[in-house]
Amino acid sequence: MSKKDASHDHAPTRKPRSSDRGQAGQSSYGTEGAPVLWRGSSRLQAGATHNAGSGLRKGLTNYGDNDFSLFLRKAFIKGAGYTDDALDRPVIGIANTGSAYNPCHGNMEPLIEAVKRGILLAGGLPMPFPTISIHESFAHPTSMYLRNLMSMDTEEMLRAAPMDAVVLIGGCDKTVPAQLMGAASAGIPAIQLVTGSMLTGAYRGTRVGACTDCRRYWGMYRAETLDDEEISDVNNQLVASVGTCAVMGTASTMACLAEALGISLPGSATPPAVTADRMRIAEATGAQAVRLAREGLTIDRILTPEAFENAMRVLLAIGGSTNGIVHLAAMAGRLGMNVDLKALDRLGRDTPVLLDLKPSGQHYMEDFHRAGGMATLLRELKPLLNLDALTVTGRTLGEEIERSGPGFEQDVVRTRDNPIYPQGGIAVLEGNLAPGGAIIKQASADQALMEHEGRAVVFENLEDMAARIDDESLDVNADDVLVLKNIGPKGAPGMPEAGYIPIPKKLAVRGVKDMVRISDGRMSGTAFGTIILHVTPEAAIGGPLAYVRNGDRIRLSVGERSISLLVSDEELEARRQSQELPSCSAERGYAKLFMDTVTQADKGVDFDFLRSVEQKGQVPR
Known part of the structure; x- marks a missing residue:
């Protein structure tokens, strides 16, 4: 992939449609000469014998007649008002994990609209589809129990529905790893979009945000330094908007790890859920998904051993959630890699905690965003990272760090010679x-x-x-x-x-x-x-x-x-x-x-039959 083709700064050029070339029977997208419906005709081209292809030709339902399968698929989708012009474009799935039970995903509808806008502007066809949604506080007996089920739901939908690439929209703790586990197994081009963190509130002049402050105030209530009325007042202020936890909980950790892995756009981890920055990232994510489809940049080329090592460095440097280890192990296992805990500990010896964010520090996610987000952290970690790791932009992590500029004065991300903690957080x-x-x-x-x-x-x-x-x-x-x-x-x-x-x-x-x-x-x-x-x-x-x-x-x-x-x-x-x-x-x-x-924690608590049978070594290396 050329840097120019993958850049956010260049509008993509859609391949000419069959009508543009004056060849009525030829596809505008995908393999030249692939069997497709003859535009404007009631009959098919002869020779449709395979079930691969792209767009609506991908993964044809098995009726024993591929020509009829495609004919039927187009007939039904046209019932929703689609034209041949629309159906002749790259098909980009959008995984919708919205739910009334999931306030962390409460901005799902505007995010989907922004992603659709980006896809359309880039010449693709957006196709939102639902999967199950998991919220940490609403899932019985625990959200972790359902993570693998969500990953299977995601994987099977990616296999079942025709799409050339997918935008995965998740946020709450287990949803991002579940989506990436499923996408890794499905193997198609994929890009992650997180829902973003909530805004902070205030209680009696003190800034508060879920959920480190939830535990702090609950501890005070158990210690009888807060009464029933006071804890009720706190409860009203801890979550000031929709979005994921305002601190470095598992949701924020996975957002940062997704960016470190290169599977989400640069700058996408930290914009709060209800901001214009989050919507702009969503639009850019949709546009980039079209580019991924055109270039065929599959997820296994992004989630490499080098990328996982980068993510582990970031996990240690942000004082990230311990759950991050379990989720990285599960994701790596889907791609034939094992997490080496001893090697991870060795990384921690020379990877200090640099992010002054609760619970290890004092700030909140919106402060991290104002401080430049992950670019500021990655710039400081640069000597420790695998800079040649490929990202969804088509550029390397090192190139993205260079593109982020020189940085500016801020007090949220420390320098390596003035860390929050001298070793990794875990x-x-x-x-x-x-x-x-x-x-x-x-x-x-x-x-x-x-x-x-x-x-x-x-x-x-x-x-x-x-x-x-x-x-x-x-x-x-x-x-x-x-x-x-x-x-x-x-x-x-x-x-x-x-x-x-x-x-x-x-x-x-x-x-x-x-x-x-x-x-x-x-x-x-x-x-x-x-x-x-x-x-x-x-x-x-x-x-x-x-x-x-x-x-x-x-x-x-x-x-x-x-x-x-x-x-x-x-x-x-x-x-x-x-x-x-x-x-x-x-x-x-x-x-x-x-x-x-189910496997043990060191294997990611994944199902043993979902792990890749092809062994590709250990991470970190």
């Missing part, structure tokens, strides 16, 4: 408690607890925790280690964001704000604290976490990257022999599919 831990690894968001942890040994206070599952966490008789002290079992991929199921274990109420009211907490589950990217997550293997399948008992000693050393249960191997084996594990099975439907095939 550290990878190993030890006899987590043979397959665990992670900690070290940039938002209490530094006094990073080297800690304490007594285990164990909760067997979510129900046990809910029943006892606020019990006055709970035997717990501030230097203990809270352990929550059976909230992993199979144990919950769906690996819920319950790893942010509440501080027991009797300690919260005494002013305790953080404790070491361990689980095989996840936590929201908006959360903070000294929390060990993604313990692998999970308790429900017999990982060592299953055999931790009240009173056991646990040692955490972030410096040594270790998490250890101070129990002998012989004692652990005796517990394995005597302890029965919970049942992890289901009778029917999606639950059975999930339980039978």
Whole structure:
């Protein structure tokens, strides 16, 4: 692809239509001489024998007669008022994930209109289509449980409906990875458009935004420093508009990672949902989708090992959500790559946190946008990045950084010699408690607890925790280690964001704000604290976490990257022999599919049969 053809600065030229060439039977788009309907005629050209092609010829429904399949398809779509001229253009699908249950996607309709405008201006035919929509707060038992289902929905729609490229519109936590997982498996040209972050609100003169402030104020309410009326007032101000969380939660993390991967347009990660900047990005995304279709730039040429390594650098530098690791692992697995957690930790040793954004810092996403967005961050990270990685513009990441200009003075993105935190936001831990690894968001942890040994206070599952966490008789002290079992991929199921274990109420009211907490589950990217997550293997399948008992000693050393249960191997084996594990099975439907095939956190919690059978190595390299 030439740089000029891919540039946003040059309007695309549509290939001449058959009427322009005076050859009534020849397609204006796609393979020369491909079998198509004869314009203005009731009959078909002879020889339509294949089911490939482009536009409406792509993926013909099987009636045993391809000529009739195309004839029927055009007849029905013309019932919606389409002309031959419209149907002779590149067909660009637009994945619509709008839902009344998803306020993070509350700007879906204007985004689709802007994308359609861009597609039309570039000479394509926009075709919006629906998929399921997942919202973090509305999905039972957890949005992660449904991420793979959404990815399958996306993949199958991309395969089933004729389209030459697709614009994927998502935002809330699991929707962006689900769409990219599905698109990676489908293999067609694709470009991501995120819905954008919400605006911030104010409570009694203090700026607030979901959802780090949600947790902060709820902690104050549990500690009885806010009353019922005050917490109700806070609740009205935390979410000031539609859009995704205003902080570096999972949604913002995935938006930044999409741009770092090169699968979304430069400058697309940070414009808030309700701004003109977001609409302009949407229009440009539609136009670029047409160019992708014309050039045949498929998603596997963008999502390369080099691109994934860039995304991991960015994840570490933004203090991004721990969920980002799980989602990157799932996306990489669809393309035949495995995430190497040890290599990721090595990257973190020389990738400092540069973004001063909650929960690791003080600012919000709209501040990041005003500070120049991802271009400002990438400019600072440039010496650490794979600059030759290709992006959806047809240019390399290095070229896009150069095009972004010299930058300007701002206080949201720090320099590498003045970081928020000297290492990456996430550290990878190993030890006899987590043979397959665990992670900690070290940039938002209490530094006094990073080297800690304490007594285990164990909760067997979510129900046990809910029943006892606020019990006055709970035997717990501030230097203990809270352990929550059976909230992993199979144990919950769906690996819920319950790893942010509440501080027991009797300690919260005494002013305790953080404790070491361990689980095989996840936590929201908006959360903070000294929390060990993604313990692998999970308790429900017999990982060592299953055999931790009240009173056991646990040692955490972030410096040594270790998490250890101070129990002998012989004692652990005796517990394995005597302890029965919970049942992890289901009778029917999606639950059975999930339980039978879901992988562990290190493989992205994807279904094993959806991972690529072609192995292409590990990332980071």
